[in-house]
Amino acid sequence: MTAIALDRVTISIGNRRILSDVTLTIEDGEFIGMLGPNGAGKTTLMRAILGLVPVTTGTIRVLGAPVGRGNRAVGYMPQTRTSIGGFRLSGRDFVVSAANGHRWGIPWPAKADYREADRALELVGARELAMRPLAETSGGERQRLLLAQALLGSPKLLLLDEPLISLDPHHQADVIELVRRLQKDIGIAVLFSAHELNPLLGTIDRVLYLGNGQAALGPVDEVITSPVLSRLYGSAIEVIRLNGRIFVMSDQYELERGEHLHEQGHAHGHDHA
């Protein structure tokens, strides 16, 4: 069975065309790293797969069925815009709030909900830290709780929106390894969006690169090349491979790192050129 199938999909928001006539297929149990410049439509594509953003033309099928809101077989970890670090509620109560959270009524501690939450917490190795208030957890610990929440109800497809954001490299590696282990153990497809390719190298099965309304899906060596990326960025792109790492450069400027660093004023792309 295919996890996600896009057939000639075009998505526009307002006057902006986010995706233009994209066709691609992601198989069951695949680990896909999704990359692309800011605003390329990574989050929009995830929201379209969830049925929250309508396609303008074309069709999206998820796990063999047309997209629909509230699909229990799809786990979703949104990019955390709301700062959950301000809540004084325990991690366990936070995770369990998503179990049957769509139903009306008082959230009496239903044993089944807590069992399900504890199972998910066990999967991500967060049973202990879930007893602490959210306000007292670190960024890496919160990512694990969010991941546990996405795993409620045993989904067959996991959409993870920028789970590495604001984590230091050590915690990034932990999260990637954890997702990889889960994906192998419970056999689910994962769509994992990120700003940087290098932390994901060696872990992902294929890469999905978005840019300029287009998409390229394939093995890293076939997608992360000068011709393909030049087409996606709409300008000349150079790809440099060095010691098992890949640097995507435009005019001596390293693109992926630049997106992280330019707030600090300086990208050190020149060092690698």
Added chain:
Amino acid sequence: MSRAMPTGTTMLKYDFIINALAAAGIVAVVAGAVGYFLVLRGQTFAGHALSHVGFAGATGAVLIGLSPFWGLVALTLLAGLAMGFLGERVSGRDVAIGMVLSLSLGLGLLFLHFYTSFAIQATGLLFGNVFGVDRAVVYTLGFIGLTCLIVLAVITRPLLFVTLQPELAEAKSVSPRLLSVLFMAVVALAVAEAAQIVGVLLVFTLMVGPAAAAQRLSSRLGLGVLLAVLLGLGEAWLGITLAYYTDWPVSFWITALSAAVYFASAAKGSLAAAA
């Protein structure tokens, strides 16, 4: 009240004390439970502003010959529904909310200006007059309070979900707007009730104080709500008792207890974090 009686049981022989305790008890339970979610959602300022809108409602109602209580309830509810409907666009707009708050007080003042004989009651409206509550008001508070609690019980689960994880809740087909409207309606009714006890200016003390302290003291949801209710009940009843024995205003005692409990809980939290 003149000189205090030596034992606690004697104050219960007065009807107005019984009524005050009943009214304050009902309101403390409702305000504690509703306030817990208000604090969790970071909408305490919106709750504070709602009570001020109620002041304009109460004085306006008197001006046109209606009951100030129902004027307060009606306008607060209307403003709550509007805030809930505007939802995301309102929360965080502190300046806009603050402007509505002061405009409402200004309007209330204008209405009082046109209806001068009501001025004496204005203090009661602003700072509360729980000893003036009669049996009929107690029943009304009980009815409105029960309505609040029933609606809150029905929406609690999705409300919690949408508060903690708005994007995920939306992906699971939970409507943030519907919940926001229903919740703000409940908040408005709870605020209107609290204003009967401590007055529109001091609603914060019952709606937010016990709930915020409860969240400091427990990280568990059910226990937190229960604590908020019990703290509110304790503060309200102890406040009335202290007022009876000291002859100082009830609202003063409730605000003092509420602040003391909140700051004690905050200090306990900081100590625990430092240890």
